Amino acid sequence: MNSIDKNKNTFALTTPLYYVNDLPHIGSAYTTIAADVIARFERQRGKSVLLITGTDEHGQKIERTAAARGLEPQAHCDEIAAGFQTLWQKLDIQYDRFIRTTAPTHEAIVKEFFQRVWESGDIYLSQQKGWYCVSCEEFKEERELLEGRRCSLHPNKEVEWRDEQNYFFRLSKYQSQLEELYQTRPDFIGPSSRRNEVLSFVSQGLQDFSISRLNVEWGFPMPIDPSQTIYVWFDALLGYVTALLDPDTEPTLENALSKWWPINLHLIGKDILRFHAVYWPAMLMSAGVPIPDRVFGHGFLTMNGQKMSKSIGNIIDPVALVNRYGADAVRYYFMKEIEFGRDGDFNEKERFIPILNADLANDLGNLLNRTLSMARRYCGDKVPPISGKDIPPDNPLKAIGSDLGSRVAQAYENLAFSNATEAVLTLIRSGNKYIDEQAPWKLYKQGNQQAVEQVLYAVLESVRLAAYLLSPIIPNISNDIYQQLGFDTNFNDKTQINVSAAFIIHANWGILPNSQTLGEPRPVFGRLELPETGSA
RNA sequence: GGCUCAGUAGCUCAGUUGGUUAGAGCGCGGGACUCAUAAGCCUGAGGUCGUUGGUUCAAUUCCGACCUGAGCCA
Numbered sequence A: 001m002n003s004i005d006k007n008k009n010t011f012a013l014t015t016p017l018y019y020v021n022d023l024p025h026i027g028s029a030y031t032t033i034a035a036d037v038i039a040r041f042e043r044q045r046g047k048s049v050l051l052i053t054g055t056d057e058h059g060q061k062i063e064r065t066a067a068a069r070g071l072e073p074q075a076h077c078d079e080i081a082a083g084f085q086t087l088w089q090k091l092d093i094q095y096d097r098f099i100r101t102t103a104p105t106h107e108a109i110v111k112e113f114f115q116r117v118w119e120s121g122d123i124y125l126s127q128q129k130g131w132y133c134v135s136c137e138e139f140k141e142e143r144e145l146l147e148g149r150r151c152s153l154h155p156n157k158e159v160e161w162r163d164e165q166n167y168f169f170r171l172s173k174y175q176s177q178l179e180e181l182y183q184t185r186p187d188f189i190g191p192s193s194r195r196n197e198v199l200s201f202v203s204q205g206l207q208d209f210s211i212s213r214l215n216v217e218w219g220f221p222m223p224i225d226p227s228q229t230i231y232v233w234f235d236a237l238l239g240y241v242t243a244l245l246d247p248d249t250e251p252t253l254e255n256a257l258s259k260w261w262p263i264n265l266h267l268i269g270k271d272i273l274r275f276h277a278v279y280w281p282a283m284l285m286s287a288g289v290p291i292p293d294r295v296f297g298h299g300f301l302t303m304n305g306q307k308m309s310k311s312i313g314n315i316i317d318p319v320a321l322v323n324r325y326g327a328d329a330v331r332y333y334f335m336k337e338i339e340f341g342r343d344g345d346f347n348e349k350e351r352f353i354p355i356l357n358a359d360l361a362n363d364l365g366n367l368l369n370r371t372l373s374m375a376r377r378y379c380g381d382k383v384p385p386i387s388g389k390d391i392p393p394d395n396p397l398k399a400i401g402s403d404l405g406s407r408v409a410q411a412y413e414n415l416a417f418s419n420a421t422e423a424v425l426t427l428i429r430s431g432n433k434y435i436d437e438q439a440p441w442k443l444y445k446q447g448n449q450q451a452v453e454q455v456l457y458a459v460l461e462s463v464r465l466a467a468y469l470l471s472p473i474i475p476n477i478s479n480d481i482y483q484q485l486g487f488d489t490n491f492n493d494k495t496q497i498n499v500s501a502a503f504i505i506h507a508n509w510g511i512l513p514n515s516q517t518l519g520e521p522r523p524v525f526g527r528l529e530l531p532e533t534g535s536a
Numbered sequence B: 001g002g003c004u005c006a007g008u009a010g011c012u013c014a015g016u017u018g019g020u021u022a023g024a025g026c027g028c029g030g031g032a033c034u035c036a037u038a039a040g041c042c043u044g045a046g047g048u049c050g051u052u053g054g055u056u057c058a059a060u061u062c063c064g065a066c067c068u069g070a071g072c073c074a
Helices: A026-044 A060-068 A073-090 A104-119 A171-184 A192-203 A232-237 A253-257 A270-287 A318-325 A327-337 A348-379 A396-401 A404-413 A417-438 A440-445 A449-470 A475-484
Strands: A010-019 A048-056 A097-100 A123-133 A138-140 A160-169 A212-214 A225-230 A265-269 A295-298 A301-303 A344-346
Touching: A010 A026, A026 A048, A026 A073, A026 A265, A026 A295, A026 A301, A026 A318, A026 A327, A026 A404, A048 A073, A048 A232, A060 A073, A073 A097, A073 A318, A104 A123, A104 A232, A104 A253, A104 A270, A160 A212, A160 A225, A160 A270, A171 A192, A171 A270, A192 A270, A225 A232, A232 A270, A265 A270, A270 A295, A318 A327, A327 A344, A327 A348, A327 A417, A327 A475, A344 A348, A348 A417, A348 A440, A348 A449, A348 A475, A396 A417, A396 A449, A404 A417, A404 A449, A417 A440, A417 A449, A440 A449, A449 A475
Parallel strands: A010 A048, A010 A265, A048 A097, A265 A295, A301 A344
Antiparallel strands: A123 A138, A123 A160, A212 A225
């Protein structure tokens, strides 16, 4: 992070701008959940956060998909973009900007950026011949095609022969500058296995790539040659810049880059790493714009160990999943059970339901429930009249809780969501163990009121801290827990959360105020049952 | 073919500079308790740490070869 100003109080991050050829799939949801978790975490720490998501809407593939549906391209895009927004709402994604590359402001940004690259002398006209996969929107080498001239990524579509004059971007010119970037900023690409791949790719020598297309109507015309349209990727990447414009400001690069640039984190799937880690920085270098801090390519999801594909018919519909289990359950599973950066599996019966029941219902939810019941029965309506300072440092929960906040923060910073979750679970599990060891129900019968209060306070406070540290992942459950502990905090209030529950206070163990009135014990996460039908 | 990553208990994974009986969660067997969402706690079984050479007093941990799986090579 050498060149990164750690004191900067803003944090801008992006999901990919999702291609609107189809409704959102589970992979898009996965990326977006992770981005939202980071955004929520940074907001709690008091940063000004801008979470950018949106849709990439141009290109021949969209043109054809719309035509096949008998729709105008824009009508098709409107419908799919709305589908993304609906899903993000269901998943409690708090994005700040939803940029659509068909926005009028975007065209102005793309033109101005193009102009800069043009003036750098990095655009030239040349002949392009080869097999083109419309689904990838890319030229393919003969040797990478399957039998019958089919793209390996889209085996049911034949590639098309193209022989046309296109404008090219001088990527080759930036080879050494890119290599220097990777050297001086080792964290620019993550995880490190992906970084290695990029390094090896770049070291083989970079070739210029075409940034215009002939005979594609659905795109921005080339400023210097309106007979061609701008290549969809060139256009799409710049969506990250357009998204930075405040509403009602003049769409200029200067305005767009003034507050939030450079982006702190581009979160993407591993499939589009090359565009973000190679093409994108080169384009920015050409235009004289600083490079973002970090690009992280996470892994793919499999379904019961198998690659998901439409032809196999094992696609997870994210909307159906959230409708059935709720946002927190889905968010928790993906963040806890899948190591971010690596591929991970979704198995509803063997992992999804058992893990959620064990962690959220049995361990966390039940711990609150049993402790709250005792507290109300043995100590009245209020938090036991103890303060965190009264509890000795060798109390097992205090010992774990005292540096948990900083450890979890470190994990979130490293995008190690499963580590963050695991660390919090250690406290929760210790809470259950501690209760059984101390047996406050016995202490109460023995009339040892002081011990009862101390035990219950320590456990309630541990549940609170767990809820706080997990709130970026499970905001609704955390809300319920906080409410039952007598707070009126709302973890979904993104403008207030850094004030109402500031990290520097709430991430510590021992801050539960004993003046607070406890709420009714109600399960915060009901045990899940496997649906009767339709599960695999 | 070149390169990257992974291969540790039935399953998902920890194991940060090589060092006593290799860990966790889930699942499975047994037990004690009763505050609780039939949850929680204790306890047991279960691993030649992919295979094979080598370095070392000592390797899951370092080096080589090989096998298996995933991925990158425009």
